[in-house]
Amino acid sequence: MAILRMFPVQRKAAVFFLVSVSILCSFVSPSASAQSKSKLPEIDVFGGYSYLRFDAKTLGFTNDLNLNGANVSVAMPDLYKGLGAALDISGYYTTELEEFNFLIGPQYTYEWKGMRLYGHGLFGKARARLREPGTTNVEPSYLSNAVALGGGVDYPLSGKFSVRIIQADYLITKDFNVTQHNVRLSTGVIYRFGKK
Numbered sequence: 001m002a003i004l005r006m007f008p009v010q011r012k013a014a015v016f017f018l019v020s021v022s023i024l025c026s027f028v029s030p031s032a033s034a035q036s037k038s039k040l041p042e043i044d045v046f047g048g049y050s051y052l053r054f055d056a057k058t059l060g061f062t063n064d065l066n067l068n069g070a071n072v073s074v075a076m077p078d079l080y081k082g083l084g085a086a087l088d089i090s091g092y093y094t095t096e097l098e099e100f101n102f103l104i105g106p107q108y109t110y111e112w113k114g115m116r117l118y119g120h121g122l123f124g125k126a127r128a129r130l131r132e133p134g135t136t137n138v139e140p141s142y143l144s145n146a147v148a149l150g151g152g153v154d155y156p157l158s159g160k161f162s163v164r165i166i167q168a169d170y171l172i173t174k175d176f177n178v179t180q181h182n183v184r185l186s187t188g189v190i191y192r193f194g195k196k
Contacts, residue, residue, distance in 0.1 A: 041194050044075045044154075046164055048188010052092045052099060052171070055180035067092035067099060071167070071186040077109040077118065084109060088122050088148070090184070098129045101171070103148055116162070119151035128175035144174040154190055162190040 050071035056064050069092035077084040086107040092099045103122035110117045126146035150169030154162045167186040172179065 041076055042078055042192060043194045044073075044077055044162075044190050044192050046071070046073045046075070046188055046190045048164060048186055050090050050092070050184060050186040052090075053183040054092070054097065054099060055182050056097065058178045058180050059176055061096065065094050065097055067094045067097065069093055069099075071184075071188065075107055077107060077116070082109050083107075086120055086122065088124075090186070094131075096130065096132055098131060099173075099175075100127045101125070101146055101148070101173075102127075103146060114156060116154040116156075117151065118154070120148070122148040122169075126171075126173040126175060128173070142176045144177075146174075147172045148184065150184070152186075160192045162192065164188050164190055 075086035103124035107120035152167030
C-alpha cells in the first residue's frame with residue numbers, strides 16, 4: 001500500500017519541477033523577432049558538491065545524519081538592480097535516507113571587490129525516502145514543504161566561469177509531518193551566459 005502512495009508523490013514532485021522550470025524560462029525567452037535588439041538576460045548555471053546535516057533525531061534515529069550529494073541551480077541574478085530569481089535542486093544520499101529538494105525564490109546579489117555576494121529565500125518541496133524501512137516507525141516516503149534561507153560567495157575565474165566558494169543554507173523541512181532544522185553547504189562551478 002505504501003508503494004502505491006509513493007507514485008502520486010513522484011508525479012507531484014515532477015509537476016512542481018516542470019512548473020518551476022517553465023516560470024523561470026518565461027523570464028529567459030527573448031523575443032522571437034530577428035529585429036529585436038534586446039539581449040538575453042544574464043543567467044548563472046551552478047553545479048557542484050553539497051553536504052546536508054539532516055535533523056534525523058526527529059524521525060527516531062539515534063543521531064543526526066550526514067548526507068552527501070549534489071546541488072544544481074539556475075539563477076537570473078540581476079532582473080532589477082540586483083534582485084533576481086533562482087531555481088535550486090539538490091539530492092542527498094546515505095545508507096539510511098535519501099532527501100531531494102526542489103526550491104524556487106527571490107535572490108539578491110551584490111558585487112564587492114570582484115566577488116558576488118548573494119542571499120536568497122527559497123520555497124518549494126522536499127521529498128524524503130527511507131532506504132531501510134523498518135528502522136523507524138514512519139512510512140518509507142514523504143513529500144513536504146521546504147524553505148531554505150541563506151546565501152553565498154562567488155569568485156570569478158576567467159571568462160564566463162566562476163567558482164562558488166561557499167553556499168550556506170538553513171533548510172527547514174517537514175518530512176513525515178515532523179519539522180527538521182537542517183544545515184546545507186554547497187560548493188562548485190558556475191557558468192554564466194547572457195549579457196555582460
